[in-house]
Amino acid sequence: MYRILKSDLPKLYAAISAKNDLLLPVKTAGKTNFALWTEDAVVDIEALKTVKSPKDAFFPQSENLYTCGKVDGKTTITEEERCNAPFVVFGIKGCDVRAIAVLDKVFLSEPVDSYYASRREHGVIVSMACNRPETSCFCGAFGIDCAQPEGDVVTWQAGEYLYWQPMTEKGEVLTQQVAEFLSACEDAPVNEAMEQIRAICNKLPLKDLDLSAWGAEAAQKNFDSPIWEQLYKPCLACGTCTFVCPTCQCYDIKDYNTGNGVQRYRCWDSCMYSDFTMMAHGNNRNSQMQRFRQRFMHKLAYFPANNDGMFSCVGCGRCVDSCPAHLNIVKVIKAFGKGEK
Amino acid sequence: MQEAMHECKCNPGFMRDTLVPQVGIITDIRQETPDVKTFRVNAPEGGKLFEHMPGQCAMVCVPGVSEAMFSITSSPTNKEYQEFSIKRCGDLTDCLHSLQIGDEVLVRGPYGNHFPVETELKGKNLLFIAGGIGLAPLRSVINYVLDNRENYGTVDILYGSRSADDLVRRDELENVWAKTPGVNVYMTIDRPQEGWDGHVGFVPAYLEEVGFDTNKVALLCGPPIMIKFCLQALEKLGFSKEQVYTTLELRMKCGVGKCGRCNIGTKYVCKDGPVFRFDQVDELPNEY
Numbered sequence A: 001m002y003r004i005l006k007s008d009l010p011k012l013y014a015a016i017s018a019k020n021d022l023l024l025p026v027k028t029a030g031k032t033n034f035a036l037w038t039e040d041a042v043v044d045i046e047a048l049k050t051v052k053s054p055k056d057a058f059f060p061q062s063e064n065l066y067t068c069g070k071v072d073g074k075t076t077i078t079e080e081e082r083c084n085a086p087f088v089v090f091g092i093k094g095c096d097v098r099a100i101a102v103l104d105k106v107f108l109s110e111p112v113d114s115y116y117a118s119r120r121e122h123g124v125i126v127s128m129a130c131n132r133p134e135t136s137c138f139c140g141a142f143g144i145d146c147a148q149p150e151g152d153v154v155t156w157q158a159g160e161y162l163y164w165q166p167m168t169e170k171g172e173v174l175t176q177q178v179a180e181f182l183s184a185c186e187d188a189p190v191n192e193a194m195e196q197i198r199a200i201c202n203k204l205p206l207k208d209l210d211l212s213a214w215g216a217e218a219a220q221k222n223f224d225s226p227i228w229e230q231l232y233k234p235c236l237a238c239g240t241c242t243f244v245c246p247t248c249q250c251y252d253i254k255d256y257n258t259g260n261g262v263q264r265y266r267c268w269d270s271c272m273y274s275d276f277t278m279m280a281h282g283n284n285r286n287s288q289m290q291r292f293r294q295r296f297m298h299k300l301a302y303f304p305a306n307n308d309g310m311f312s313c314v315g316c317g318r319c320v321d322s323c324p325a326h327l328n329i330v331k332v333i334k335a336f337g338k339g340e341k
Numbered sequence B: 001m002q003e004a005m006h007e008c009k010c011n012p013g014f015m016r017d018t019l020v021p022q023v024g025i026i027t028d029i030r031q032e033t034p035d036v037k038t039f040r041v042n043a044p045e046g047g048k049l050f051e052h053m054p055g056q057c058a059m060v061c062v063p064g065v066s067e068a069m070f071s072i073t074s075s076p077t078n079k080e081y082q083e084f085s086i087k088r089c090g091d092l093t094d095c096l097h098s099l100q101i102g103d104e105v106l107v108r109g110p111y112g113n114h115f116p117v118e119t120e121l122k123g124k125n126l127l128f129i130a131g132g133i134g135l136a137p138l139r140s141v142i143n144y145v146l147d148n149r150e151n152y153g154t155v156d157i158l159y160g161s162r163s164a165d166d167l168v169r170r171d172e173l174e175n176v177w178a179k180t181p182g183v184n185v186y187m188t189i190d191r192p193q194e195g196w197d198g199h200v201g202f203v204p205a206y207l208e209e210v211g212f213d214t215n216k217v218a219l220l221c222g223p224p225i226m227i228k229f230c231l232q233a234l235e236k237l238g239f240s241k242e243q244v245y246t247t248l249e250l251r252m253k254c255g256v257g258k259c260g261r262c263n264i265g266t267k268y269v270c271k272d273g274p275v276f277r278f279d280q281v282d283e284l285p286n287e288y
Helices: A006-019 A094-107 A114-122 A169-177 A188-201 A227-231 A240-244 A288-306 A318-322 A329-335 B091-097 B132-147 B170-177 B203-210 B224-236 B278-282
Strands: A002-005 A021-028 A031-036 A062-071 A074-079 A087-092 A123-128 A153-158 A161-166 A251-257 A262-268 B005-007 B015-017 B022-033 B036-042 B057-062 B066-071 B082-087 B104-111 B125-131 B155-161 B183-189 B216-221 B244-247 B275-277
Touching: A002 A006, A006 A021, A006 A087, A006 A161, A006 A169, A074 B022, A074 B104, A087 A094, A094 A114, A094 A123, A114 A123, A123 A169, A153 A169, A153 A188, A161 A169, A161 A188, A227 A288, A227 A329, A240 A318, A288 A329, A318 A329, B036 B091, B036 B104, B057 B082, B057 B091, B066 B082, B066 B091, B066 B132, B082 B091, B082 B132, B125 B132, B125 B203, B132 B155, B132 B170, B132 B216, B155 B170, B155 B203, B170 B183, B183 B203, B203 B224, B216 B224, B224 B244, B244 B278, B275 B278
Parallel strands: A021 A087, A087 A123, A123 A153, B125 B155, B125 B216, B155 B183, B216 B244
Antiparallel strands: A002 A161, A021 A031, A062 A074, A062 A262, A153 A161, A251 A262, B005 B015, B022 B036, B022 B104, B036 B082, B057 B066, B057 B104, B244 B275
């Protein structure tokens, strides 16, 4: 275990930044999101949740795949360069670290997505324990311990210090790069901090969220339930939940005509949008109820069925906080709870 | 199973992502019906862009317009080129229909599973049932079967469309397949038409009327409504769902089960399909 005075953190950021791009929570116009560190960035490691999840670091909201041009009347295809330099994402919370494992199941399964894989290869995850989990948090329901997240390096805030524990080879390498700012220390303050966090978690209203109606076996059963017809009604189909979600991975592939060639890019999309499945011969999900059902069935039943029971929800609670209609995955999970089938 | 990446021909050692296409040259265009054209595609240096199996699909793209999934209608036994029969029904297909021989398109694939021509279909009597542009995926299987004739039993082809003018590959149906020993071709059109002395009526009704023996495996492709009633007709004739194969068609973007569009239940049609047996289709939520 190592530690650094929190007041010395800017020096640590500068040291990491010297050899790696550093992404960390930065406050801009009152909102905290992951952004590239610069000397004048307003770093905000006190914020519990960033508005958007850090999935951008590995699966950007928009990224170029390749560019088509013309040379002597012949079409040329120039692939976008893959990520080839190390970068560090600092301050990822336990739920968001698990979300990356969910995205791995999608993008690193055959055939491997080389754009995503190159970022996973070069990215170092420095996670951070959550000091003050909130009422909208329910990561515990998915077996995530926000007091002791996974990551290449795990950090804890306690008193005046940030505690630092490398967990993987990548984490060791980074630790060596910044060794001059870290001093070895006892585990005791971290153990105490973890106890305090777990005590808060035990008081959270959603700590006993019952997932027994969900999982692989629910794939057939819950689809035909009449509950959906009532449940979806407030949904505005705005897609906010999918854009703040750390595990949503649906994407679109589109063209941008630069005037000097065509860039083919992909960008986040939402299964909640009416044109998501639209084809020339029709739309297989032409009601909002069907689209709403698809999103939650995918996260809570289809994905677990295909991935050894792993849910495609990590309980970060962003959708709980941001849905303008106060609809969210917790309501869906509960609606199918005990006694209702 | 498709491979994750292919080695780039012009830059050995460099692996191309499956999302990145190859340039293909249109080497022939045949106007099949007023709104269907068949495009022959070759690699710029000649030959095929890749190998495929009957029923597999590929993404065809016009840069700046769009990209969409089309079934490869030529048989893998054809060693010279690949063909796509494409109906004009949207922005991309409008653009494709305006292309000329010598023009370039971008192609990536092959994607998806295929009809089990080397396993479950081997040694079987086969009944092909197609409606309209639904012949496109089945044509690949039909020619594969006819080129490996000794591996299969009898072949019956029942094909229908709106009118005589909308029969895709009519020349091949009448002059090649119908004249192959052991192959019976049944054609029908929806409404009577001058100059047509063949059968008139919808495909499902004709299917019952002909009344095929159940010692066959049926392969069924066409518009959803036709598929629904053909399946009912086949069940009336005594076919079980395990004897009937079809292809599903949903919106696709990536082709590799990641972008989420063609997800129904636990399946991704682009990767786990497009070919499904009807008992497998029954296990999917009713969203196709």
